[in-house]
Amino acid sequence: MSFKHPPINPSLSPRPLDNNYWRASQSPGPRLGGYGLSQSAGVSSNLNTVFSGDRALPMYTYKDKPYFAPRRTGPRSRQSKILYGGICLFFLVSLWYYVSGRDSPELSTKAPTDAQRGHELWTWVQSLENEPKYEGVAQKNIDWAARREKVRDTFIVSWDGYEDVAWGLDEYKPISKTGKNMVEGGMGWMIVDALDTLMIMNLTSRVQHARSWIQNSLRYDQNHDVSTFETTIRMLGGLLSAHHLSTTYPNLAPVSGDDDLYIEKATDLAERLLGAFDSKSGIPYASVNLKKSAGLPAHSDNGASSTAEATSVQLEFKYLANLTGEAEYWRAVEKVMEVVDDQKVPDGLVPIYIYPNDGSFRGQNIRLGSRGDSYYEYLIKQYLQTSQQEPVYKEMWDEALMGIRKHLVTYTKRARLTVVGERPSGLENPLAPKMDHLVCFLPGTIALGATGGIPLSQAKKSPNWSQRQDEEMLLAKELMKTCWATYLVTKTGLAPEISYFRLDQPPFMMHDVYPESTAATGNRKSEQQDLPSVSETLYPPGDERPAYEYDIDIHAQDKHNLQRPETVESLFYMYRITGDETYRHWGWEMFKSFVRHTAVAEKDTDGSSHIVGFTSLSNINDVSAVTRDNMESFWMAETLKYFYLLFSDRDFISLEENVFNTEAHPLPRFRPVGDLTTGWTRKSRQPESTPPQ
Template structure:
């Protein structure tokens, strides 16, 4: 029966450190005018989604993801059909009602009590993709499908054993067959990026334990001794609750912890300013300590810090920062943060605009007036590339894994400013995807963004549906739908309705 549900899903193409009171600034520009070709570009995104979705159904379902080159499937998210669940909110947003309902009906049949694959279950990935996807779809559809809430509750109950005894920080992995955590070290992103989803679950189930578990982890992370104010070390030992190492980054392993601080404050409209205060402190520290401009092009970057040494590197993952800072800067009415974010967004887009494919790499290096350390030895070719573009692609990081962060921040920049250059950048990316990611089936990651003849690699992650295509579509959509003043996006691109914002008092630029 489950197979029959899904086989029918064929798409029809149609910074300040003290915040006295927070979260009242208007985020979205009131003067956005969609260009005349917006409808055409929505159709283009729909076509990409249709091709991706139908290829997944034909060659990979019910496995998690499609391998486009071999026209086969892979279970990398415990065999719960990650693509289906992660696509739910996007299917709703683009108005594919019949497809959405069929996907919901199939999701209701998934057995989330058992992992379908060997190994453990990631608390973080399962929360942002599965729980977040189901709760967003439940809410967007007007609570029409209670099975989605029930399924999210089953998963959260299974994951809750990650918190052991009085430990504030959960272990990052759970063995579902034994109902016990795997005693691994964690990162602050894994431990501190659960609040949006588990707060929403508490809200809809009436069980506040979900909120308490997720929130106590964040409160613990906030209190940790930090290498720089507001930003803890990336590593965390759940057993002791202590930091591991002293690596500081806005990139992977820390990213969504910092992202969720301001988003949790906005989604809950809490009277406790600790979340927004900590975020503002982290932003202030970053502008004072980590901000760097390249010696070529004066591009605005935010460096990493390793054992007190600045590392002049950036990453596709860290490019979410611009959108997050635009959101927080507007909420706090802080033009300094907003302007920095727009400059950082420009630097990230430059990594797209400078390559042969018009798509940015996984990671890159640059030089600034304080030094050239990147942890690598750039070749003569790298230096020549840097002298032309203000960055160079790090060895081993030439690939594009179908990540959303640059286009996510571009979407925020469009909605915040209404400047059509951001709209046009989304058009450019859409065209690049159609040209360079088109694979034997659907679309695929590529090995080298600076080669027009790059080979394909890997598989089509579910966030291609949840994030990349959603942010592109929304850039071309009526901005009054799913406004940034009405919705908060989780780190997987799933939308949650936010209450009316509180006024901001006493916050200067």
């Protein structure tokens, strides 16, 4: 999940040349913000068939803590050996890095320059119009490794464009070739967020460059308020993931330097973020001043925090607690979950705002889009992160998923697309037929919850497998089709920010289909039954337009595309879990649409062109690609990472060993010990009995 932060500060000076640039501002500043269907030729006609208070900061440094025992890739003697050799290697790598045009990790192989790679990518984009028509999973002998390399090339062009003109800045505009910081001094937004993607793609020289910048320039003592949530999932999560990958997968982009760099930076940041949790209830404030480690309530919404934001910082702080033995991190985020659950919301569905002062909810708006989504995502992921040692989160996930099926799942009028609607005025009031693109995290998360991340064929052999998991997997598949359909209905092949759907009146709900199913009771044990499928109703007899085109309504204000990752994220999970190549094919078509319509190209002196970057779109139904001149950090941190993993072998950064946070940063599964345990129990959900008269 990713929220777009609004522009804040005016453009600052170009890339700084010394560390003084990173001195903290002495005046407070604004926070980090919260946040085309006829298909183009050659896509629609061929893809349709697939639908069958201030806190004092510690005065010691991280290494001063006696319990610190970092995980290393080699013996400690390595530290002394790299003092001289590492310095020499760094300068040699840096020299080679710039002279060679940023080659691949192998010194003996010269990589293309930025312009060459951009030219090759542009030539490939132009050839897409002549590509053989898509024939679904019937295609044979597909070179997925080659397709993965196309994603890698796209990432390199995106990264190098940013590096050339906006290095160290938080925002990047690839058309105007400008950048700016979100707060004075910057946050390392682009570099830290994309660092683990660099590692996963084995881009060694670029990792070395990014690491050197982090070591020498990155500071988190700015006298500004920043988003507690965004800073946690992107910056803290990015640093922790870099530590995890560099120590667990030492052959991925190996570089020289202090093994403890990322964990030390993460710990400094976490200590500052803890001030956000110093509310009366323990619910974190929406913002925090990093220099003072002081939480600040939101300026809007009567000071309420976003429920999703308050409950989507647990994976990061729990992993840090496991690394350091510092139970304070663990207790702070566990307390949040206790306060939320103590509200005893009906059927596990939480309103999207919560007050830090007393932990009560604001309003009754129930949705799985913005401000609601990752609450549900982090329920099942907390359970998996701690190796199923915290069953309370599995219980909360199961309850919430049943509530989703009971109150929010409905079907479109003609194609019977499965939709997760919203209840803006509470569960007893009308359903709104609206889905943010953010909701498309859900298919993959449902599949992850049903199987625990292991292959479906293996999971179904478990004695604990039941009808309920079968229904969950079917629901995941149907929701995946709906998310895919929002790409098919546009002229660019890219989904809008929000989609609306045409429903029956009254809406046809899941519990109308199977009133005795687990969606309503949670305990049905009967014969195998499928959920309503779009496969038989996609093409009404004698109608030239596919049925789903009639069902999806895109409003003018929602036609933009911000390069969001949620649909490809779910495709990644669905492929890894089911093994169905269909999801890879859908992902490939999506990837081609991104490259074709969001590329920023420049003319060469010889009249040819080369791609220099990628940008958000203003209108997904305008094939002339009206752009927004902005490349989101999650384009590199999430979207391209998930494409790369989708086209990789399923054992690469496996789901069995890793849990991805809501910004796509992989963190390890572990078994908590000592004080790192669930420090609370759920209150009874049984209604209190009435005393006899």
